[in-house]
Amino acid sequence: MNSPHDHKPLLFTLGAAMITLLLFAFQNCGSGNMYNSDSSSSMSTGAVVTTSEFEGTWTQTCRNGTNGVGSSYLGTITVNANYMTFTSVVYQNGNCTGPQVEIHSESSSYQIVGANSSEVGATNLALGNSMITVTPLSSTDATQSSGNQVCGSTSWQAGTSQTFPANQCANFFDLNQTVNRSDMNIVISGNSLFLDTPGYGIQYNNPFVMQ
Secondary structure, three states: OOOOOHHHOOOOOEOOOOOOOOOOOOOOOOOOOOOOOOOOOOOOOOOOOOOHHHHHHEEEEEEEEEOOOOOOOEEEEEEEEOOOOEEEEEEEHHHOOEEEEEEEEEEEOOOOOOOOOOOOEEEEEEEEEEEEEEEOOOOHHHHHHOOOOHHHHHOOOOOOOEEHHHHHHHOOOOHHHOOOOEEEEEEEEOOOOOOOOOOOEEEEOOEEOOO
């Protein structure tokens, strides 16, 4: 980890993280956003996503890191009938080796609202309050997190998780990309899930795949 403002999600990430985090988030465009924006090529049939389609575990392949968040990262979204979580693991090296930190963000609830009026083919979700759990995975990262007062804490330890309201960590992880928001737009096409990034639309070049 670098300075507090270098901690972006992956998700997640993911951004995110979701939920990443997860992180809940996950790729960078020129504006500093961790997603490449490519919402011009719609892959949706236009049907509103159902709960049964959405529930399950969705994962990304290993991605290159950006904005000082490590060399690579992995993002996972888990959805059940009551809540959704974003988990991102940031790695020091490429090819997702040398884990640095795990960011796990969880929305207390979600609701499928219906078709999104501003983006054809997307389904709008309403999200409940969110919590984020951060786990430094190395002693160096724990020391830096304490020095940077990540999420307001100065007592980070390697392998030990701490949980906070998502908005308490917003300056360290771009949770507005994932679960620290009141709604989200998604598209499911086949076994792929695509999320939106506020202001950039659905990210069709950055899929999560159903496991």
